Amino acid sequence: RSHVPSRIAVVGTGYVGLGTAGLLAHLGYRVTGIDIDPDKIAQLQRGVVPIHEPGLDLLLASQEDRITWTTDYQAVAEADVIFICVGTPPGPDGTPDLRYVTGAARSIAAYLGDRPQVIVNKSTVPIGTGDFLQRLLEDHAPQFDETRHRVASNPEFLREGTALADSLYPDRIVLGGHPEAVEVLARLYGPLIEQSFTAPQGIGRPDSYSRPAVVRTTLQxxxxxxxxxxxxxxxxxxFANEIAGLCERVGADIQEVTTGIGxxxxxxxxxxxxxxxxxxxxxxxxxxGLISAGREHAYPMPILQAAIDVNYRQRNVVVEKLLRHLKSLKGKRIAVLGMAFKPNTDDLRDAPAHDLIARLHQLGATVLAHDPVAMPRAEREWSHLTYTAAPDPATALxxxxxxxxxxxxxxYALLNWRDLVGTMRQPLVVDARNMLRETLPAQVEQIGRES
Ligand code: UPG
Structure with missing residues (x-):
């Protein structure tokens, strides 16, 4: 009894929502993008994409006839499939905060129609949220009918920076829920599963890629x-970082070790x-999130806790390397190249550079920071940190x-490092991403290899 979907509502216009809207429009569907933030919607209506994601502006611009941006949930009534793509930020105890999911679900409930509709969670939500969503809709949707309205889970595996390619050419598509809902989604993604669409400009299909595997499963x-x-x-x-620390101590080289084990x-x-x-x-x-799920069931997850501990220890490793060479950081000028949590994004959430800048300042250093795209965002979001924004890497160094x-x-890999280190007061570079390949007339410290 599964219907062929044609109208889609996407609730939430962050990375996941915008990518989903652009992708589905590209596959030929009529999409309404809904967000409670009127400023974001106003920007999108003007053709301004509020986040930095390569290719997204172009994709959304090419699909502007098929996508409508609005703050009005009314469009839910006409939609065959409704995607929930809102944020689930961690609460103070690490448990994901579901207030946006709940809010979106209540608004969706008010407009569910009398047609078959699938409500799909794409946000990363605690296990059990699908069932919770189903109950919430049952309780709040005047038109709710469990033979027509189905809840599904369709998690996203996109990486920021390559979000569009990851969505268009995924390793797998995971569809969880009642078999009828799963079938509707399998039809919706038909062109993606068959790879029968034309690649959008600038996001060509990778050579080795054929098509995604489809995993049909339960909500949980x-x-x-x-x-x-x-x-x-x-x-x-x-794991690589833990082994790297030992490599430094025993004279092994993590790059060679990971090549060897990989x-x-x-x-x-x-x-x-x-x-x-x-x-x-x-x-x-x-x-x-997994650790707190375990805690709820009195089930400790020591491996995950260790992974977290090692990750945040790593931010101190860099500072320790500086201290080893400079003894004290008081009054020292330290250049930090890169603020975003990874390249090709301006996303600063949980970026290692944040803790690094805070710690360097705390130890009395003057910090000059640079990032090719994240500096305007840092000015807004990191106003509590003390650093000088450098207009370019040369000024920072x-x-x-x-x-x-x-x-x-x-x-940063393309910089003329040879000349640049010559302008430093002390030629000391901590390459905390192991990206430099050439030998420099400088002290270069990397992670997990002898300097
Ligand atoms: N990183 C390393 N070493 C590696 C690979 C990555 O340190 O070998 C770091 C990287 O610098 C970054 C972080 O790991 O800080 C995460 O990188 P990446 O996975 O590329 O970024 P995200 O955009 O956060 O994507 C992750 C998953 C993706 C998922 C998404 C949201 O890769 O599959 O959809 O998180 O859940």
Missing amino acids: SAEMIKYAANAFLALKIS LDGRIGHRFLQAGLGWGGSCFGKDTQ RRADAAIIATEWEE
Whole structure:
């Protein structure tokens, strides 16, 4: 009895919502993007994309006839599929805060129609939220009918910076819920599953890519897949960082070690890059989220706790390296290159550079920070930190006592490091992302390898 969906409502216009709206419009659906923030909607209506994500402006502009932006939930009534893509920030105890999901669900409830509709959670939500959503809709939707209205889970695996390619050419599509709802979503994603769409400008299909696997499962398992995937990736990074620390002490080289272990097909080489550790909105929140889920069931999760501990220890490792060379940081000028939690985004959430800048200032250093795109955002979001924004890397490095590469932006790899280190007061570079390849007339410290 599954229907062929055509009208889609996407609630929430963050990374996930905007990407989903653009993708589904590109696949030919009529999409309404809904957000409670009138400023965001006004921007989108003017064609301004409120976040920095490569290719997103172009994709949304190319689909402007198929997408309507609004603060009005009315569009839910006409939609065959309604995606919930709102934020689930961690609360004070690490448990995800579901207030936006609940708020969105209540607003959706008011407008559910008398047609078959699938309400899909794309936000990363604690396991059990699908059932909770179902009950909430039952209680609040005047038109609710459980044979017509189905709740599903369709977690997102996109990375910031490559969000569109990740969405268009995914490894897998996970669909959880009642088989009828899963079938509607499988039809919705038909062109994606078959890879029968034309690639949007600038986001070509990777050479080795054929098509995604489809995982049809229950709500709970779909929700768990999302958490477990992120937790495992976080674990891999922390594992590499823990081994890196020992490499330094025994004279081994982490880059060679991870190459060596990654060649074992059971391990794989991806997400074994040692450095400053993970940041961003997902890994910290999701590992914590699993730990708190475990706690609720009196089930400790020591592996995940260790992954978190190793990750945040890593931010101190960099400061310790500076102290080893400079003895004290009082009055020292330290350049921090890179503020975003990773390259190709202006996202500053849980960025290692934040803790680094705070700590350097606390130890009495003058911090000059640079980022190719995140500086305007840092001016707004990091106003509590003390640092001078440097207009370019050269200005940050001039007369500096040390430089730290905190984010591996491509443009930092392309700098003329040879000349730049000559302008420093002391040529000391802590390459916390192991990105420099050449030998420099400077003291270069990396993570997990001898300097
Ligand atoms: N990182 C490392 N070493 C590695 C790989 C990554 O330190 O070998 C760091 C990276 O610098 C960044 C963090 O790990 O700080 C996360 O990177 P990435 O996964 O690229 O960023 P996100 O955009 O946060 O994406 C993650 C998952 C994605 C998921 C999303 C939201 O990769 O699958 O959808 O979080 O849940």
